[in-house]
Amino acid sequence: MFCSNVQYESRAYLQAQIHIVPTFDNMTAFEMVLDRMQEVGMYLMYDMRFTYMNNTSVMEQVLSIKNRPNLLLWYTGDEPDGTSDPLNATTIAYNLIYSLDGYHPVSLVLNCQDYEWASYTEGTDIVMQDVYMIGNNVTWSNEWNTTCTPDYGDCGCDNCLSIPAGDNSAVPPNTTYYGGTVPADSGVGSYFDISDRVSSFKNRLEVMGWERTKAVWTVPQAFGGSESVVFVFLYLLWLIILALGIGCAFLQAKNGSFRALWALTKAHWVSSLGRIQLLTISRPHRPSLR
DSSP states (O other): OHHHHHHHHHHHHHHHHHOOOOOOSHHHHHHHHHHHHHHHHHEEEEEEETTOOOHHHHHHHHHHHTOOOTTEEEEESTTTTTTTOOOHHHHHHHHHHHHHOOOOEEEEEEEESSSHHHHHHHTTTTEEOOOTTOOOOOOBOOTTOOOOOOOSSOOOSOOOOOOOOOEEEETTTSBSOOOSSOOOOOOOBBBBHHHHHHHHHHOOOOOTTTTTOOOOEEEEOOSBBHHHHHHSHHHHHHHHHHHHHHHHHHHHTTTTTHHHHHHHHHHHHHOOTTTEEEEEEOOOGGGGGO
């Protein structure tokens, strides 16, 4: 009963407070949205995924947004490793943003576990992972109809391991499979894929000497029925993913990274207490700047 109440109250709060705002062309309406966010205390994660490689556009956007008191951070590359953006693209954008702002951190998310990880991560303060294993076959791409190996394929869960056949200990709450014993060749992924990826990223920061200057955040899966994920997403699963990603990051936090991770928790952990809300939003795209 307790879990049911928490699930219901949290869902109701999210529906009331968090509104996904798509890209639109009306600049007046865009500014009104930002003003209203500021009035109600919603933090802004400003998204430049489609324009971060256009210096003119980045300059215009940063100068117009940077003084808003509810701006939490900038977001540049959305899986730049998955689309093979130029290896120096994130760093160029990072340096430009800091020359114009120098206060708000820059973030990006990586699709792969280890494809040119250092090159893309060099251009960010916060590197995020987005392991998607809910309703997903981590060894076979439902979208591209190809196998996924360490060298080939895109399953939405790079280098994730399938739970061994017959494994009874990997059923709920530790896996995305709900039919009891895991069958052979199922490709069923585990929630532990999230903690493993966060740990991997943290370890890489230490190897690169970046553990004091960069932090690892997580992007919880909140979609289904499309792309690689054929399973229709359930709200409670989102809460599990969110808790696991934040919890693992906290366990590995050191020194200066702790404060950044605390900011993540305040911004992303939206509960019935309703203290902090976060909205990711992209500015309207002007064709002349693309």
